Amino acid sequence: MDINNFKYDEVGLNRFFGPLEAKIMELLWENERSIKEVQQRLDQDKPINFNTVMTVMNRLVGKGVLKKRIQGRVSLFHPVQSKEDFIKEQSKKITENLLDEFGGVVINHMLDAMEEVDQTLLVKLEQKIKQLKGDKS
């Protein structure tokens, strides 16, 4: 299993995860935690069953985004990647996919999308392109 789905009608981590999964990931990106701990934190919003939390956390291990570490009697869970790295990897994959598959069509619409983007980014982009052109020619 793996993360390979981008829901572009959702927000934040919900783009990659179910809503409960996302909340759990968020908590575990803050800190390595036990099921109980995660459950109690989630409970502050609305009651959530311990087993529910456990199941979802174990599924996330199955998906390869969490790791379980046995600490005496309790299992501690932590993401295999930092949140930043996760997002980087996923967005890179998505972008590569878009370009691979739909090439030029996409570039143009990436650029349209970039119209909203601020000047600093544009400058960065420009530099990167210069560098790329240099490398290749």
Place this chain on the structure above:
Amino acid sequence: MDINNFKYDEVGLNRFFGPLEAKIMELLWENERSIKEVQQRLDQDKPINFNTVMTVMNRLVGKGVLKKRIQGRVSLFHPVQSKEDFIKEQSKKITENLLDEFGGVVINHMLDAMEEVDQTLLVKLEQKIKQLKGDKS
């Protein structure tokens, strides 16, 4: 309903649709067709039930990607957008989403992804950026 899911472990239209849905869309982007016609074309690969095809096609109408046109006794189905426009719209949405949500992180990884991209695209990009910078400053 709507298309809002990008599966980046899949290929082609399967990124946006289920495998059968994708085949059907492909056929209808070639030509407006009846259920029967679509069914018969699909049948050439492997047997496929008429009702199966009908159900999926009606669901695609429900999702807003197909339109049904009653022609005497038969319904003719056609996509609401050209394939090109569909892909453009979707990839634009995805790109906007990525940028909105993950901003600079994404730009850099877009650029990494672009390393593979050919020179002509880079030039286009560069021009676009010039134009953007002109517009904004």
Place this chain on the structure above:
DNA sequence: TGAATACACTACAATTTGTAGTGTATTGTG
């Protein structure tokens, strides 16, 4: 020893997608 705790195993509901049965209305032909 018995209760509490942590976890495994199992199951169920909703959603999505592929699959297909049955029912109904219309059409066209003998």
Place this chain on the structure above:
DNA sequence: CACAATACACTACAAATTGTAGTGTATTCA
């Protein structure tokens, strides 16, 4: 005109995904 074929609606079911939660088991600690 009657009946079969056709086109389609309605309904249902299975697998996968995600949220939900019950029961069972082993360990620990009072």
